[in-house]
Amino acid sequence: MEIVERLTQFGLTRHEAVIYLTLLAEGDLNGYEVAKTTGISRSNAYTSLASLVEKGGAYVIEEATIRYTPVAISEFCDNKIRKLQAARQELIDTIPRKRDTVEGYITIKGEGNILNKLRNMILEARERVYISVPGQILETVTPDIKAAVDRGIKMVIITNGAWVLSGTIIHRSDQPLQQIRLIADSTNVLTGDINNGEYSTCLYSRKQNLVDLFKDAMKNEIKLIEMTKGNQ
Amino acid sequence: MEIVERLTQFGLTRHEAVIYLTLLAEGDLNGYEVAKTTGISRSNAYTSLASLVEKGGAYVIEEATIRYTPVAISEFCDNKIRKLQAARQELIDTIPRKRDTVEGYITIKGEGNILNKLRNMILEARERVYISVPGQILETVTPDIKAAVDRGIKMVIITNGAWVLSGTIIHRSDQPLQQIRLIADSTNVLTGDINNGEYSTCLYSRKQNLVDLFKDAMKNEIKLIEMTKGNQ
DNA sequence: TTATAGTGTTCCTACTTAGTAAGTCTACAC
DNA sequence: GTGTAGACTTACTAAGTAGGAACACTATAA
Incomplete structure (x- = not known):
């Protein structure tokens, strides 16, 4: 399975995944550089960067220019999995209990x-x-x-x-x-x-x-x- | 957070989540009953049931009529989480290593x-x-x-x-x-x-x-x- | 025999939302 | 002129939501 597809399993869109991989490969970049390197138009690059940050896949470095640094992949995945584990527990606690069924x-x-x-x-x-x-x-x-x-x-x-x-x-x-x-x-x-x-x-x-x-x-x-x- | 929204975190659409909850509450149902109980039109109910089965949220019971039984919520969530853990490992093994960055x-x-x-x-x-x-x-x-x-x-x-x-x-x-x-x-x-x-x-x-x-x-x-x- | 309900499948139209794709304009810094 | 950021716009695609029509078959009641 391709890397981008695996990243979409963790909630990233294709653009976000591409940008994330670019940050990993190129190091910290600003929005203008991300757009240039990935070929994604600048407006979309800024929008996707904002969304990537919101999803916890990158952090902001506010210096002379605003640069973005990728969160380590293990950390990013662990965060998502932990969130699902919490949701799992909440579901178990609140979901209606399965009605007994005739086993067939x-x-x-x-x-x-x-x-x-x-x-x-x-x-x-x-x-x-x-x-x-x-x-x-x-x-x-x-x-x-x-x-x-x-x-x-x-x-x-x-x-x-x-x-x-x-x-x-x-x-x-x-x-x-x-x-x-x-x-x-x-x-x-x-x-x-x-x-x-x-x-x-x-x-x-x-x-x-x-x-x-x-x-x-x-x-x-x-x-x-x-x-x-x-x-x- | 509402139950349906938590279920969407595990990859179900709103319809699929509603149907899943209905199966839990009512017990095993056939497609016609699901449509009647949920108010979802029959064509959409059958489509969503097929998708719910494919996603591992329900199993098929093939008797006089085809009925659907919900998978236990803990089992369903565990399956999803296990899949993400496997994807996590595959990502760690294959993703480009993070380029050293100047820490700021x-x-x-x-x-x-x-x-x-x-x-x-x-x-x-x-x-x-x-x-x-x-x-x-x-x-x-x-x-x-x-x-x-x-x-x-x-x-x-x-x-x-x-x-x-x-x-x-x-x-x-x-x-x-x-x-x-x-x-x-x-x-x-x-x-x-x-x-x-x-x-x-x-x-x-x-x-x-x-x-x-x-x-x-x-x-x-x-x-x-x-x-x-x-x-x- | 007829009418009705139940059951399943396929195909259709239509709207909403999100993602993808790209651009323009303004503003500022170097 | 290049780099950088933000806001706003248009347009297309895909998926989800919403609902229906048509067809075929079975079961049941009158």
């Missing part, structure tokens, strides 16, 4: 949303997690698995490839894994495909019949892996 | 930006911090001061009011504090007013002459407090 079969679409759900299931697990995913997905969620292990969650993992993490129980499958499967605490299950980008689709459910079905299926999968391993 | 006198405007700077100075302090602020500002930054104390930073505080935190050295002033002052590690200083909302203005500098000036001034202020305390 929830469809989760898009690789990003599926990864989020997968990670949240690991995060909220209390006792044990069975997970069957390709190695590259494991790479992505390694920090979450590590954190789960650290708090005493039993992690049983079926995967292909060479991924390893101490404290986990790993069963290696020779066959490519076409689907992901995850069971957390024998109460909720996630399954489906995740290699179709935004078209990936998974099913999430807390239905006990589905959970039981998947538990049996994964136990059998593990038995098969152990049997074929014994023969090698 | 930086003007920081707006209460939010000033609070951010104040907190970042405490966060990055290595040895000691002298801070002189009104009590209500201290309330705001108590977690940051606590964290600094926990990592062994010497916190010397001049304030009014009854604020207290174990591990800090507090000098109470009888007079109202019109300005804030902070010196971190004898290397950087922040001073100015913060009770004017977005019109608040502070000065930040690493200039040694200004730092020395403020050190002397705060030492004298502490001496005066101690002397008047002795007389009481």
